[in-house]
Amino acid sequence: MSKKYTRREFIKTSAAASAAAGIGVSLFPGMTFANQSGGTNWHKSVCRYCGVGCGVMIGEKAGKIISIKGDELNTVNNGHLCVKAFYLHKAVNSKTRLHHPMIRKNGKLVKSSWEEALDLVATKFNEIRKANGGNALAFYGSGQGETEETYMANKLFKGCIGTNNVEGNPRLCMASAVGGYLSSLGADEPVGLYEDIEKAELFFLAGSNTAEAHPIIFERIMRHKTRNPNVKIVILDPRKTPTDQVADLHLFPKPGYDLAIFNAMAKVLIDEGYADDDFIAKHLVMKNGDGVQDFETYKKFLNDYTPEIAEKISGVPAQDIIKAARMFGKAKTAMTLWTMGLNQRKRGVWANNLVHNLHLITGKIGVPGSDSFSLTGQPNACGGVREGGGLCHLLPGHHLVVKEAHRAKVAKVWGVPASNIQPKPGKHTIAMFSALNEGEIKGMYIMCTNPAQSLPNAKKYWKGLKEQFVVVAESFYPTMTTEYADVVLPAAFWTEKEGVYGCTERRSQYMPLVVAPQGQAKWDAFILRDLGKKMGFEKEFAKYETAEIMWDEYRGLTKGKDMNLMGASYDRLKKVRGLTWPVPTEDHPGTYKRFMAGDPIYDSKFAELAKKEGRRMYFYGPKAKDGKATVWMRPHDDPAEPTDSEYPLALTTGRVLEHWHTMTMTGTAPELNRAVPNAYVEINPIDARNMSIKNKEQVVIETRRGSMQFEARVIDRPVQGTIFVPWHWENKPINVLCIDAFDPGSKEPEYKVAAARIRKA
Amino acid sequence: MPIAGVLILTNIEEAQEVLVNLNTVENVTTYGIHKQNYIIAVLEGDTPKSLEILSQSITNGISGVIGVYPTYVNYEDDEAEG
Amino acid sequence: MKYKINMILSVIVLTIALALSCSSLCKNAQVVEKSVAEFAGHAEVDFSVSCMECHSESTPDIYEDWANSGHGKMNYGCYMCHGDGMENFSVQPETDMCINCHSSASGHLMRMENQGCFDCHDGHTLNP
Incomplete structure (x- = not known):
């Protein structure tokens, strides 16, 4: 029997069985359908989408990715997937994958060879560097790049070219959370893990549409609440979202006016006796702009934020604020989860500080079920960019460019003179793209992100992208950013490369290479390595033949740091479902709670001291003094662009469950x-x-930056005076209308509030 | 080469006769009568169009057939198989 | 072996409705006039409208069943099981599709031997 005949017979059987199923008849019991027949190899990996870090199994058959299923052994998602992950194989195999390098010639991108493309980039970059210095070049990366990829970029730009103009899209997404953790708790990233969810009595979801942005976390919360009806959920969001189906109380502030609410909640907590005086005395300091203050000063500061005053500022009834505070205070354990609603704000860091305050003054931190827990938007924003140092002031492994000892340490590992690394931070994202507009930056390398669509006030920055020499390394083509590229390099996609992703809960997970890169696509880290060699750094990039070499060098830099990853070797990561740092040795299981018993750093260095002082926690991070966390007195501040008579509506943006970012991936699945x-x-x-606007009518939204037409959806979701637009579609890039004002501390832009008006089209 | 799994709905009293007739039609494989008046069959053709013609000829040409309802169509490219 | 798995199209039909009510034969006759090619997908509708928007009006009972189910609460729409309606569509989804998301239920399913998920669980309410 020929193979061909067998195959055809098999399809016929499938066809007949399918017909039988139509009338509930089982024609061939136990048969599987053609597209699910045997021979599939399953590989343990991590989801490519958000920061939750769900474990997935990649189904590969005969060298092709054919299916994705949940990894039931992964503790993050216990085998469950959200709708996006389910179709990831379609992104891998999409027609929009780029298979060859392209160079712009006579205004048009045309197919080229790797040799020609890399030669061109190296020559141009060297010319710019020679004529204008290293700071005329810049790198703009991504929270979706692997840690190894960001590591190579950092070395090339900061260590070899000698510019700290290295940024990434986490600046647009997580920078305020970093600022909040550093200034409040002394060290970046959360104290606890997801497993606190199943131990929490109260959830305070502030500026987080968890159901759509982090569906698997939402599922865990929903399941926990279903099993434990005493679990309560309070939402703070100017918009009703699918997350509301689990809400016990929803506070609807005017976008950008919620700082007063957090302060008012703190006031109620203290006034009504919910504060943990012992924890406050032993673990906390109070600070304002003038420095350290006493607790009485903090209480006096809060007198300006009675629930009634907060009502006037935010629009949320005082009674609801009191109720929320009491629920928070009464619950034995509480978890606050937040994301872009707090981070993408002109006062994002302050909003983060004020959330931490609630947990600190009630001692609802460092105990199972209680945490102040920021949710991340991208799969490796924490791992690659925050930990990997992919921002203009950082070096890999929580090192800082401003510290001489840090520069020397990193330079030594990189094999470059310490003087190569500049002591001054480079330009943050908005400053970087402004400098590109002005021609101060003349060459930019963009990896794995789509800033032409995703930057706030996006249109303003198209000028620089168009005028300067721009290289885009991307798996998909075209994107709005490749429209402006001089060179486009085809990047290997997820499943076609190995590497590590670090998710929201400090968990680093390994992703295997399952199939060869499509066409001529190459792994981003190798592209950067080869570019480095072509630019003349042959010696510096000679040794990076495998991903493991890069990872090992990087993890060596984390030794002795708060984010110690020495125990997370590739060998080990290939076997386990990730490890949560600090994980100092190969026999260490990873850490559940930082700054307290069970944390290896605390146990070895601070336990004794803490015991002597009668403390249960010691905040040992680089920004904390004497192991104490900080309660910040942050006043109310208006958004950068308050509504007025000319632009009376607050425009806020966000996501839908089915799409992600600029849709280069979710757009490949017809179902989504x-x-x-x-x-x-x-x-x-x-x-x-x-x-007089009716549902489904065409309307035009206008802001001070432009106008755009949309279909109106008249729906009881946004609070009165607020309009909401999801930001994913290339043909309706709402970010063009968003404001590019940013937080003075974190430099994260205020995507969440802009003044707008609407008229019928 | 397209293949379709179909349900052929017949008048109850004529089901047996339809089955016998179907078995004489080229490119049709039958899988018995179910639930009194459904015949499960697989149709094969060279092109999607030929499947369509075959489907119509069964509906119009065989007495006792009420309708032909595809539940599954496979346009898999045999060429790629080799 | 590079066969195009995506080309396998699970197709319509009103079969189920038909099996439940054989009274509407004139309607059936209408259906029969459609070609096989036409059956290889969802009824021709305005595909610029989302599945849910249309079905909340055209099949409100099914919509309600779904909305109150675990899938509805997660907002996992029609397409998850039935396909997008344009490139792929199946009235009776295959059990293997369920298992990709509910991989922890694969042991449970195996113990059920030759049954599929939908033999016990209603497709829209997901009960029991």
């Missing part, structure tokens, strides 16, 4: 496209009535 085919604007029914 069909689920939410188009962009739209949500308008509160009362606002709609006042403006």
